[in-house]
Amino acid sequence: MKYYIIVGEASGDLHGSNLMKEIRKEDVNAEFRFWGGDLMLAQGGQIAKHYRDLAFMGFWEVITNLGTILGNIKFCKKDIARYKPDCVIFIDYPGFNLRICKFVKKLGIKTFYYISPQLWAWKSGRVKTVQKYVDKMFVILPFEKDFYAKYNYPVDFVGHPLLDALNDLPEVNEKQFRKEHNLSDKPVIALLPGSRKQEINKMLVEMLSVEKDFPDYEFVIAGAPSIETEFYRPFLNPHVKIVSNRTYNLLRISQAALVTSGTATLETALLDVPEVVCYKGSRISYEIAKRLIKHIQYISLVNLIMDQRVVTELIQNDLNYKNLKAELVKILNPEYVEKLKQEYKKLRRKLGDSGTSEKTAKLIIRDVKR
Secondary structure (H helix, E strand, O other), X not given: OEEEEEOOOHHHHHHHHHHHHHHHHHOOOOEEEEEEOHHHHHOOOEEEEEHHHOOOOOHHHXXXXXXXXXXXXXXXXXXXXXXXXXXXEEEOOHHHHHHHHHHHHHOOOEEEEEOXXXXXXOOHHHHHHHHHHOOEEEEOOOOHHHHHXXXXXXXXXXXXXXXXXXXXXXXXXXXXXXXXXXXOOOOEEEEEOOOOHHHHHHHHHHHHHHHHHOOOOEEEEEEOOOOOHHHHHHHOEOOEEEEEXXXXXXXXXXXXXXXXXXXHHHHHHHOOOOEEEEEOOOHHHHHXXXXXXXXXXXXXXXXXXXXXXXXXXEEXXXXXXXXXXXXXXXXXXXXXXXXXXXXXXHXXXXXXXXXXXXXXXXXXXXXXXX
């Protein structure tokens, strides 16, 4: 069968690649065309667009790049019609995917949504679009099943795909890793500034403001796979290094991490690393978001899933030198770390069993064949 998959960022590339691998186990003749990244490319198939050409962060940034976005939508529709897949699989990336699913449904092609848009946070009116144009929704957060049930829309909770990705990690040889990436013997503080250039610029300025206050630690930037190393050069010095495309291994040798809000906050917690969650957008984007999102207390997946403050979130004006220094001191304290890791254990239990990609692949293939 022919599968068309659309993702719009690095985390989607990871989950898309794992889903492709499991689909191929069930369907040895599977053919793929996709919007994704290098991990999906490694699984084979044809790439239509790389996600690095799609990433626009914030309301103002979307408006200023509207011509490009509309061009991508037009291209995607033509590409799907030309490819004639048996199904289209949408992975997160709602602003784009919810537009495309309407078109796909009208073509009579089956539609599957893996990793729900965060409609429980804002734009819940979009549930009507999901009900009308998505044949099957596969959710990865435990509370999402109850959210959709309020609208009489049955979904499958398949567990979180990060559990699979992290369970399959090989052992990391710390000594070899440090040597390979020219790291010292100092304990590491990892910096995860995101995967979009405008986001990285903004976040690294904030994160590195405290670097000189922690001379006994080495600050190491987790370079995004879609961003060239040269882009990070202005932020580097003898005490600030970069490790590109090895984020999981970097986290596993780190004492603490400063993490931009997103999937990385959950990845960091599942790897047992104490973290401070950071977010600062443009003033216009932040003010719009603040007015739209009124009933959500937290922005990090860790706190949302646990429904309580487990990790500290420094948002917008709260993300400043003084607060960042204080919170970093706190998460480097062994007594605090021990308590935090107990909460991380509870988090894992809430996320359910592993095998998410396998379950989702089997359900998709079963429904396409009906």
